[in-house]
Amino acid sequence: MTAAPEQDQTLDPGQRDEYLALLRRMILVRRFEERAGEAYAQGRIGGFCHLYIGQEAVATGSLAVLRADDYVFAAYREHAHALLRGTSARAVMAELFGKATGCSRGKGGSMHLFDAANHFLGGHGIVGSHIPIAAGAGFAIKSRGTDQVAVCYFGEAAVNIGAFHETLNMAALWELPTVFVCENNRYGMGTALERAAAVYDVSRRACSYDMASETVDGMNVLAVRDVMARAVQRGRDEKLPTLIEARTYRYMGHSMADPIHGHYRTKIELEEQKALDPIAHLQHAMTAAGMLAEADAAALHADVEVEVEDAVRFAEESPDPDPAELYADVYRS
Amino acid sequence: MPVITYRDALNQAMREEMQRDPTVFLMGEEVGVYQGAYKVSRGLLEEFGPQRVVDTPIAELGFAGVGVGAAMVGMRPVIEFMTWNFALLAIDQVVNSAAKMFYMSGGQVPVPIVFRGPGGAALQLAAQHSQAFESWYAHIPGLKVVAPATPYDAKGLLKSAIRDDNPVVFLEGEMLYNMKGEVPEEEYIVPLGAADVKRPGQDVTLVCHSKTVTVALKAAERLATEHGLEAEVVDLRTLRPLDIPTLRESLHRTNRCVVVEEGWPFCGIGAQVVDDLQREAFDDLDAPILRVTQADVPMPYNKHLERAAKPTPDQVIAAVRRVAYLD
Numbered sequence: 001m002t003a004a005p006e007q008d009q010t011l012d013p014g015q016r017d018e019y020l021a022l023l024r025r026m027i028l029v030r031r032f033e034e035r036a037g038e039a040y041a042q043g044r045i046g047g048f049c050h051l052y053i054g055q056e057a058v059a060t061g062s063l064a065v066l067r068a069d070d071y072v073f074a075a076y077r078e079h080a081h082a083l084l085r086g087t088s089a090r091a092v093m094a095e096l097f098g099k100a101t102g103c104s105r106g107k108g109g110s111m112h113l114f115d116a117a118n119h120f121l122g123g124h125g126i127v128g129s130h131i132p133i134a135a136g137a138g139f140a141i142k143s144r145g146t147d148q149v150a151v152c153y154f155g156e157a158a159v160n161i162g163a164f165h166e167t168l169n170m171a172a173l174w175e176l177p178t179v180f181v182c183e184n185n186r187y188g189m190g191t192a193l194e195r196a197a198a199v200y201d202v203s204r205r206a207c208s209y210d211m212a213s214e215t216v217d218g219m220n221v222l223a224v225r226d227v228m229a230r231a232v233q234r235g236r237d238e239k240l241p242t243l244i245e246a247r248t249y250r251y252m253g254h255s256m257a258d259p260i261h262g263h264y265r266t267k268i269e270l271e272e273q274k275a276l277d278p279i280a281h282l283q284h285a286m287t288a289a290g291m292l293a294e295a296d297a298a299a300l301h302a303d304v305e306v307e308v309e310d311a312v313r314f315a316e317e318s319p320d321p322d323p324a325e326l327y328a329d330v331y332r333s
Numbered sequence: 334m335p336v337i338t339y340r341d342a343l344n345q346a347m348r349e350e351m352q353r354d355p356t357v358f359l360m361g362e363e364v365g366v367y368q369g370a371y372k373v374s375r376g377l378l379e380e381f382g383p384q385r386v387v388d389t390p391i392a393e394l395g396f397a398g399v400g401v402g403a404a405m406v407g408m409r410p411v412i413e414f415m416t417w418n419f420a421l422l423a424i425d426q427v428v429n430s431a432a433k434m435f436y437m438s439g440g441q442v443p444v445p446i447v448f449r450g451p452g453g454a455a456l457q458l459a460a461q462h463s464q465a466f467e468s469w470y471a472h473i474p475g476l477k478v479v480a481p482a483t484p485y486d487a488k489g490l491l492k493s494a495i496r497d498d499n500p501v502v503f504l505e506g507e508m509l510y511n512m513k514g515e516v517p518e519e520e521y522i523v524p525l526g527a528a529d530v531k532r533p534g535q536d537v538t539l540v541c542h543s544k545t546v547t548v549a550l551k552a553a554e555r556l557a558t559e560h561g562l563e564a565e566v567v568d569l570r571t572l573r574p575l576d577i578p579t580l581r582e583s584l585h586r587t588n589r590c591v592v593v594e595e596g597w598p599f600c601g602i603g604a605q606v607v608d609d610l611q612r613e614a615f616d617d618l619d620a621p622i623l624r625v626t627q628a629d630v631p632m633p634y635n636k637h638l639e640r641a642a643k644p645t646p647d648q649v650i651a652a653v654r655r656v657a658y659l660d
Contacts, residue, residue: 102439105440108438114441130398130402162394169395328440
């Protein structure tokens with residue numbers, strides 16, 4: 001079940017700036033999530049809060065190849081996707097704090113981040129419910145005849161739900177330009193995929209629908225980027241959907257309310273997986289290739305620290321929504 | 334004025350709105366090649382092509398979700414459920430997705446979508462095919478719920494529903510599809526949220542919608558001829574938002590009220606009407622408001638039992654006589 005670590009790609013000196021950008025984004029996501037976890041522990045973030053720590057390479061690598069006019073849908077572990085789509089750290093953190101300045105004006109919270117201007121359309125809290133929704137954006141794209149794609153992120157536990165199968169069938173049947181990205185972090189809350197699925201090689205599920213699929217090492221941001229680039233091209237050029245299975249791992253519990261390890265996975269397994277850390281992986285590769293001096297790396301981390309601290313301060317200082325907001329936006333008039 | 338069926342009135346509404354707005358499309362089981370399970374979409378595939386009249390697999394949850402997603406990016410889908418019984422498979426998309434998106438996105442992402450199809454009982458279709466779900470959907474903030482009773486209202490309300498920027502649950506009736514009525518040739522719409530007095534009267538207000546409008550009108554005729562009572566029949570037409578001012582105005586003159594609905598009694602539409610009116614019109618009431626509903630049982634197959642389960646003019650007349658203190 002563990003994804004075999006892929007061979008380190010040979011880094012191309014001509015792509016240094018892109019590697020640096022990917023590295024910075026992963027560090028931003030990591031640090032943002034660490035600070036969100038702290039704020040949750042302090043009671044400043046309420047409700048459910050699902051952190052992305054460990055999975056950074058998946059969203060970072062895949063979102064890097066999209067255009068601004070593509071549509072992105074995610075589940076409830078989606079702080080990273082909003083950030084990487086271009087929502088400011090301030091607006092995401094403020095939303096987690098439930099503030100009026102949040103990207104959903106304090107009405108959505110951690111699980112319902114939205115940023116329509118960036119075509120980031122949620123933030124969906126029911127497992128699998130946004131899979132047909134993303135295909136609906138693909139349907140609209142096809143109707144209009146543009147070369148956009150719709151992208152849907154979901155966890156591996158969603159592949160056992162009916163909506164997944166109904167959607168893959170329709171997306172293949174109708175040839176909808178949609179990329180389905182399964183972030184296989186191996187556990188649906190506390191249930192290992194092998195304990196929940198007769199076929200746990202997720203990409204094989206696409207065979208039933210005659211859909212293209214690929215499995216990728218989700219701890220390798222460059223590998224994810226390359227697989228995603230092929231899928232997006234397939235959507236733009238051939239108007240065909242793709243199922244990607246990115247094998248990854250979450251370091252934290254299912255949500256902040258859940259244990260990091262225990263009955264369902266061991267501390268040893270967790271430590272083994274952390275050794276495959278996606279950020280360390282790229283940082284070491286760049287350092288080894290002479291593309292990243294120690295001072296550069298330190299500057300990168302310091303720069304991210306400033307951005308995240310600014311976001312936390314902004315969230316703390318922002319006002320709560322006006323009480324009149326309670327009844328606003330139930331209906332559009 | 335042309336006289337057409339309720340079915341053709343719905344067909345005209347969709348045809349006109351699809352001609353008017355290229356973002357409108359129809360999706361559902363058998364809507365295209367088969368011309369609609371109940372022929373409501375007859376001729377639309379030929380006129381608009383398969384990208385706008387879309388036959389789906391039997392996958393209610395999936396195609397309802399496709400509609401929600403298309404609506405989120407600027408289309409105006411009309412999702413046809415072959416019946417609302419099957420729509421229970423899709424209720425996650427109606428309730429968790431369509432109804433919530435605008436609010437939980439902080440007003441960024443409207444979902445202009447219509448979910449439509451026949452609801453309620455027809456004839457001897459038994460328990461799983463004979464259910465009126467109005468109150469289920471009317472319970473949900475974020476949804477509008479419409480249930481027209483006549484061809485005129487069906488066309489005008491469906492056109493309004495398609496133009497509305499919110500998700501609209503539009504409940505039709507198998508037993509209404511063949512009903513004929515006058516529908517003008519010229520363009521018109523019926524606004525959502527407005528009840529309609531289908532028959533004026535001063536002795537009692539009969540509140541009804543969809544198929545029970547016919548039940549109430551039949552009861553009203555017999556009340557007039559056999560019991561000397563003039564009933565005012567108020568068709569709610571839209572169940573959410575509910576037009577309480579029109580009901581209050583009627584009750585102010587009649588002082589008595591019976592609510593007639595096709596659904597079950599518990600937490601039904603009538604329960605909501607009674608709740609509103611006891612607060613809003615307490616001083617106008619001369620008697621407790623009574624309700625006539627479907628029997629509180631799953632619908633039986635046997636035709637005599639089925640008849641006994643459905644609301645009838647006899648039950649309405651009996652309720653009216655009680656609120657008039659005649660019995």
